[in-house]
Amino acid sequence: MTGQGPRGAKPRRRLSGRNIMLYGTLLFVSLYYLLPLWVMVMTSLKGMPEIRMGNIFAPPVEVTFQPWVKAWAEACTGLNCDGLSRGFWNSVRILIPSVILSILVASVNGYALVNWRFKGSDVFFTVLIFGSFIPYQIMLYPIVILLREMGIYGTLWGLVLVHTIFGMPILTLLFRNYFSSLPEELFKAARVDGAGFWAIYFRIMLPMSLPIFVVAIILQVTGIWNDFLFGVVYTKPELYPMTVQLNNIVNSVQGVKEYNVNMAATLLTGLVPLIVYFVSGKLFVRGIAAGAVKG
Amino acid sequence: MTATSISVRDLTLNFGAVSVLKTLNLDVAEGEFIVLLGPSGCGKSTLLNCLAGLLDITDGEIWIKGQNVTWAEPSERGIGMVFQSYALYPQMTVRGNLSFGLKNARMPQAEIDKRVARAAEILQIGPLLDRKPGALSGGQRQRVAIGRALVRDVDVFLFDEPLSNLDAKLRSELRVEIKRLHSRLNNTMVYVTHDQIEALTLADRIAVMRGGIIQQLDAPQVIYNKPANLFVAGFIGSPSMNFLHGATVDGGNAFELNGVKLSLEGYEGGAVGARAKAVLGLRPEHLEIVGAAEPGRTIPAVVELDEPMGADSLVWLQAAGAQMSVRVPVERRLARGAEVHLRVDMTKASVFDAGTEERV
Numbered sequence: 225m226t227g228q229g230p231r232g233a234k235p236r237r238r239l240s241g242r243n244i245m246l247y248g249t250l251l252f253v254s255l256y257y258l259l260p261l262w263v264m265v266m267t268s269l270k271g272m273p274e275i276r277m278g279n280i281f282a283p284p285v286e287v288t289f290q291p292w293v294k295a296w297a298e299a300c301t302g303l304n305c306d307g308l309s310r311g312f313w314n315s316v317r318i319l320i321p322s323v324i325l326s327i328l329v330a331s332v333n334g335y336a337l338v339n340w341r342f343k344g345s346d347v348f349f350t351v352l353i354f355g356s357f358i359p360y361q362i363m364l365y366p367i368v369i370l371l372r373e374m375g376i377y378g379t380l381w382g383l384v385l386v387h388t389i390f391g392m393p394i395l396t397l398l399f400r401n402y403f404s405s406l407p408e409e410l411f412k413a414a415r416v417d418g419a420g421f422w423a424i425y426f427r428i429m430l431p432m433s434l435p436i437f438v439v440a441i442i443l444q445v446t447g448i449w450n451d452f453l454f455g456v457v458y459t460k461p462e463l464y465p466m467t468v469q470l471n472n473i474v475n476s477v478q479g480v481k482e483y484n485v486n487m488a489a490t491l492l493t494g495l496v497p498l499i500v501y502f503v504s505g506k507l508f509v510r511g512i513a514a515g516a517v518k519g
Numbered sequence: 520m521t522a523t524s525i526s527v528r529d530l531t532l533n534f535g536a537v538s539v540l541k542t543l544n545l546d547v548a549e550g551e552f553i554v555l556l557g558p559s560g561c562g563k564s565t566l567l568n569c570l571a572g573l574l575d576i577t578d579g580e581i582w583i584k585g586q587n588v589t590w591a592e593p594s595e596r597g598i599g600m601v602f603q604s605y606a607l608y609p610q611m612t613v614r615g616n617l618s619f620g621l622k623n624a625r626m627p628q629a630e631i632d633k634r635v636a637r638a639a640e641i642l643q644i645g646p647l648l649d650r651k652p653g654a655l656s657g658g659q660r661q662r663v664a665i666g667r668a669l670v671r672d673v674d675v676f677l678f679d680e681p682l683s684n685l686d687a688k689l690r691s692e693l694r695v696e697i698k699r700l701h702s703r704l705n706n707t708m709v710y711v712t713h714d715q716i717e718a719l720t721l722a723d724r725i726a727v728m729r730g731g732i733i734q735q736l737d738a739p740q741v742i743y744n745k746p747a748n749l750f751v752a753g754f755i756g757s758p759s760m761n762f763l764h765g766a767t768v769d770g771g772n773a774f775e776l777n778g779v780k781l782s783l784e785g786y787e788g789g790a791v792g793a794r795a796k797a798v799l800g801l802r803p804e805h806l807e808i809v810g811a812a813e814p815g816r817t818i819p820a821v822v823e824l825d826e827p828m829g830a831d832s833l834v835w836l837q838a839a840g841a842q843m844s845v846r847v848p849v850e851r852r853l854a855r856g857a858e859v860h861l862r863v864d865m866t867k868a869s870v871f872d873a874g875t876e877e878r879v
Contacts, residue, residue, distance in 0.1 A: 409606035412573050417620030417667070418594030427619075431610040 268292065268487035275483050291484035295492060299485055301472040302461055308489050310462075311469030314380075315449060315496075318465055322384045323444045326391035327437065333392070334399025335425055339411050349400070356393035364457055371458060378460045386454050391447070395440055402436040403429065438507045446497040466493050523582075524549040524675060524707040525570065530579035532562075532569060532731075539565050540731045542579070549674075550705045554718040557728035558754070563711045566728075567677050570709060571600050584674055594623070596675075599668025603680040605660040607652035613663050614648045617670050631670075638666040641700070658689045665700070678710040682717065694720060715755055719743065727751045744867065745787075749876040752800045752869055758833055761806070761843040763799040764873065767791050773815070774799050774870070777839045782815035785865040796873035803833065803846040805867040808859050817860040822853045836861070 237243075263280050268291050270284040297307040304310060336342075337349055367386060368377060376382035406429070414424045455465040464472070470493045474486045525547040532540040540562050547553050555563040568574040570581060572593035580589045588596045607616050614635060621631045639645040642662045652660055661681055668676055678697070682690045698721055701708055712718055718725050719739045726736045727750075735747035746752035752760050765776025767783070771791035774781045781799070783791055791797075809817060820838035825847075832849045835842060838861055845861060853859070870879050 407604055407606060409602040409604050410608065412568075412571070412593075413600065413602060413606040413667070414608070414619075415573060416571060416593045416598065416600045417671075418592075418623035419619070423623060428608055 264487045264491055268484050268491060270484055272480075272482065272484065291482070292488040292492070294482075295473070295485045295489035299473050299489065301464075301469055301476070304462070308466060308469055308473070308492055311464055311466035312492070314459075314463055314469075315466040317380060318383055318387070318455075319445065319448050321381075322387035322391070322448050323441060325384065326388040326395060326444055327440045329388065330392055330395030330440070331399045331433070331437070332425065333396040334401075334403050335429055336421075337396070337400045338403040339408075339424070340421065349396070352393050352396055360390070360453060364453075368457065377458065378463070380459070380463055383454060383458045383463075383465075386458055387444075387448050387451070390454070391444055394443070398440060398443075399433075399436060402433060406432060435507060438504060442500055442504055442507075445500050449496050522549045522585075523547070524551065524584060525709065526580075526582040527566075527570070528580045528582070530566070530569060530581065531577045532565060532574065533577045538731060540569070540576075543731070543733060545726065545733065545736070547707055547709065549707055552701050552708045552710065552721055552723045554722035554725045555709065555711045555728060556713065556715060556718040556725050556754075557734075558713060561728040562731040563713075563728050564679055565731075567600075567679050567709060567711045570596075570675075571598055571677055572596050594620070597673045598675045598677055599671045599673045600677040601661070601664045601668050601679065601681045603683050605652070605657075605664045605684070607660055607663055607667075609652055612649050612651055613644065613655070613666075616652065616663055617648075617666050620667065620671055634670045634672065638669040641669065641703070642666050657685050658693060661685065661693060662696075665697075669704075674707060676706050676708045678708065678712075680711055680713070682712070682714070690717075697721065715757065719755075727754060729754075745878065746800070746869060747878050749798060749800075749871050752871070752878075756802060758803055758844050758846075760869075761801045761803065761841070763801070763839070763841055763843075765797060765799065767794045767797045767870070769793075776841075779818050779839045780815060781818065781863055781865070783865060783870070786868060786870065787866055791870055791879050794872055794879075797879075798871040798873050800869035800871060801843075801863060802867065803844045805864040806843070806845045807862040807864070808834065808845055808847060808851075808853070809862045810859065812860045813862065816865075817862050820859055820861050822855055822857045822859060824855060825853055 266283055267275060267280060269287050269289070271286060271288050271290070274285060295307060296309055298305060299307045333352075337345055371377035371382045371385070374382075376385065410428060411424060414428050419427065449465075450467065451465065452467045452471065455468045456471075459465070459468075470489050473489050523546055525545070527543060527545040530540055530543040530545075531538070543566065545553075545566075555566060557563045565574065569576050570583075572588065572591060572595075576589065580587055582588065583596055583598070593600075607613075608619065611619065617635045617638060618631045621634065635648070636645075639648060642665060644659065644662050644666060647655060647659060647663070652663065655663065661684075664681070681697070682693055685693065694717055697708075697710075701721075710717070710721060722739050724736060725739055725742050727734045727742060729750055735742055735751045737745075737747075742751060743755055746755060746760075749762070753762070763774075763776050765774055767773070768775045768780070771793050772783055774783055774797065776799075808820075812819065818838045820836040820843065823835045823837055823842075825835070826833040827849050830849065831846050832851065834845045834847055834853055836845065836859070837843075843861065847853075871877065872879055
């Protein structure tokens with residue numbers, strides 16, 4: 225290198241071959257992934273005659289919201305003809321207690337595992353994490369028996385219990401990692417200040433843990449909302465969550481396939497996780513990163 | 520003899536198979552300022568955490584103020600603790616931080632206000648009371664941390680390297696402040712540090728630790744002038760002590776290395792005895808550079824370089840096969856390669872047995 229000549233990074237042209245390649249690929253991939261959504265939205269806004277004409281990519285000539293109304297309030301599953309609304313409210317009733325209960329227990333678990341180490345706490349944690357590697361299918365039937373013996377098989381609370389238990393490994397791991405990233409001396413200072421197990425948890429730890437709680441809420445809301453397997457196995461038809469009901473509407477073999485209603489129903493079901501992601505996307509990334517720094 | 524404030528009896532702590540503290544005994548008098556000094560991993564912070572009740576000990580007893588607190592909760596031991604990282608509760612204001620412990624003890628609000636006001640006055644943090652720790656500087660944070668121990672109105676203060684996170688200037692300011700605080704409150708203080716300046720300036724007595732064992736427990740001047748073993752001698756003092764490896768001869772009346780013989784006359788340790796392997800420890804300020812040899816009292820040396828340090832200057836020499844440093848007035852400049860003699864002040868010297876590393 226000589227001392228003469230221009231310095232700094234080499235200036236780049238905006239329309240360089242590299243950029244065209246990069247943005248071209250990105251654009252193509254996004255279109256590829258957005259296409260199904262486009263088809264769904266368009267189909268859900270068409271009437272059946274228009275759908276029969278083919279051309280699934282074309283926007284509707286005559287926009288109608290009738291399929292959405294039907295999906296929400298009139299579609300039949302089995303003997304009930306009150307649409308997805310029943311499933312929606314079932315899902316909400318399953319979701320809220322499951323999310324609250326699982327996060328409450330898991331956060332206390334993580335806190336205790338980090339700060340109040342007891343004899344065998346490492347073994348306890350290992351067993352808990354090991355649980356998350358066992359396929360759900362293996363445990364399906366034993367849990368049916370357990371719930372039956374407890375007398376809550378087929379009830380809402382039975383399903384809430386199942387969701388709480390199956391959320392435990394990943395949530396405990398999440399909280400444990402987060403709490404172990406908080407300075408240990410804070411905990412010591414609080415103990416010298418005479419605070420006990422719960423006082424430290426509520427007064428010191430909780431106020432510092434908002435990001436990780438948001439992450440846990442997102443994980444649980446989307447996970448439990450999207451659950452199909454547990455919902456169909458552990459509840460009865462009148463308590464089926466939205467996903468199960470959606471399946472029953474879409475896969476019904478009687479009558480004409482109402483594609484527009486099916487599409488509207490699917491979009492309605494996916495709306496909740498979608499909204500959660502849009503509202504909290506940034507916090508979600510931040511929280512995941514915060515929990516990942518220290519293990 | 521004043522009353523005993525803290526008494527540690529045969530304290531042992533094991534982490535699994537690792538022994539961190541080994542049957543350690545320590546008695547601290549009331550109002551005494553004890554500094555636990557040692558390199559990283561020597562067990563000094565561990566000992567402090569045991570005193571605070573933050574670590575469960577394996578064996579032994581801890582007594583504070585005549586009470587056996589071995590298994591008492593930290594808050595029941597009558598201690599206040601200051602941490603290296605300040606450990607202030609980030610979501611609370613300074614006032615909240617100071618009163619958190621008092622609220623846990625269900626103290627009436629009027630009493631809490633009184634104590635917070637007093638601590639704020641002593642530490643001059645009154646204007647900061649409604650700020651959060653995030654809006655404070657490092658020095659202010661550490662004051663608040665000290666205040667949190669102060670409001671508890673306890674007999675024993677425990678400091679866990681409280682100044683290590685501060686810059687040099689603030690460190691020396693707060694050091695003076697802690698000393699002033701001690702003379703005002705007259706509490707018992709146990710102070711952990713790896714900084715020997717802090718130890719020498721603050722302590723009534725220093726406990727030098729290594730490997731979970733107290734090597735020497737004595738007043739700073741004694742530790743400095745009469746280190747109990749080679750480790751203490753080498754750890755205390757900057758620049759560190761010169762060590763000459765040789766032997767004691769003539770029935771313990773002289774020290775010989777590489778053909779140079781030094782008379783041990785005036786050595787305060789008493790009879791040394793003949794040892795085939797011994798170490799003579801000489802601090803840089805206890806050596807004098809002279810021009811002419813005096814048999815039995817000087818070592819021939821060659822100047823290697825000098826380091827002016829402001830108030831004085833440190834001269835490095837090659838003497839009798841060993842590298843030595845001598846502290847001289849800064850005006851005295853010595854040319855490199857100059858041949859001089861080092862006169863030894865034997866009354867200030869230390870002789871160690873090379874095998875046991877103990878002072879003789």
